[in-house]
Amino acid sequence: MLVFNRLSVPRGREARATTIDEAALDAIFGQASYGQSVIDIRLLPGKSLARPDLLDVRLDPVANPFSDTQNVGEVGNLFDLFALGAAEPIVNLFWVESIRLFGQFASGIAEGIGTGISFAVTKAPGPLQVEVIAHEIGHLLGLEHEGAPQPPFFRTDFGVDNLMSVSPNGKTTLNATQVATIFDSDLVQVTKFAGFFIEIQPILIPEEIEVAAVPLPASGLLLLFSLFGMTVLGGRRADAHHLR
Numbered sequence: 001m002l003v004f005n006r007l008s009v010p011r012g013r014e015a016r017a018t019t020i021d022e023a024a025l026d027a028i029f030g031q032a033s034y035g036q037s038v039i040d041i042r043l044l045p046g047k048s049l050a051r052p053d054l055l056d057v058r059l060d061p062v063a064n065p066f067s068d069t070q071n072v073g074e075v076g077n078l079f080d081l082f083a084l085g086a087a088e089p090i091v092n093l094f095w096v097e098s099i100r101l102f103g104q105f106a107s108g109i110a111e112g113i114g115t116g117i118s119f120a121v122t123k124a125p126g127p128l129q130v131e132v133i134a135h136e137i138g139h140l141l142g143l144e145h146e147g148a149p150q151p152p153f154f155r156t157d158f159g160v161d162n163l164m165s166v167s168p169n170g171k172t173t174l175n176a177t178q179v180a181t182i183f184d185s186d187l188v189q190v191t192k193f194a195g196f197f198i199e200i201q202p203i204l205i206p207e208e209i210e211v212a213a214v215p216l217p218a219s220g221l222l223l224l225f226s227l228f229g230m231t232v233l234g235g236r237r238a239d240a241h242h243l244r
Helices: 023-026 079-083 128-140 176-183
Strands: 004-005 015-021 039-043 055-063 071-075 091-095 098-101 105-108 108-110 120-121 189-191 193-206 210-215 224-226
Touching: 004 189, 015 128, 023 039, 023 128, 055 079, 079 091, 079 120, 091 128, 098 108, 098 224, 120 128
Parallel strands: 004 224, 039 193, 055 098, 091 120, 091 193
Antiparallel strands: 004 210, 015 224, 055 071, 098 105, 108 120, 189 193
């Protein structure tokens, strides 16, 4: 367990602890649909980066001057954030204060579907934090959304019983097809004696310069960060495949 200390609480925010429940992540990536080939989620020692310019990340479309419905690209400091992560096969988890995508707030975003190694999340309440983290990891492992709009009615099913639901709903089920896709990812490592595992590098973007990182006895279950006022942001989320 690590505790990150801060100089002060800026802008009147209260200090609070945010945890990553490693055991809960292990349960998601070791559920019955995995059979005997479960995946161990390994949290590496937490890091912090003094980049206050990346506390609030955003991604905006670049409009196509010749089309009212198509964009020609994307711009934003989200790309700068993801560039700071460790190299493959490590998965980078960035803690930020807010994520704004195409003008809408999101609780998480992955770099791509089966093509990236980084994702960012904000503070979510209780068990939803684990669900959001596992959902974004799922995108990096190649999983698409379940319940996304389909013809002929193009309706979104927000209540689908699956980890990859378009919206967090407390469901973390993965089916056999999704598990097969996950094992095709290069981010899933394997050794003869340790079995399958994914290494996650948690990276905190602090508001203030860090005073010290104080090591505590490892619990084997939780990685603890002392954060300042990271809250779930309300509002609609952009309906893109890698957002949540």
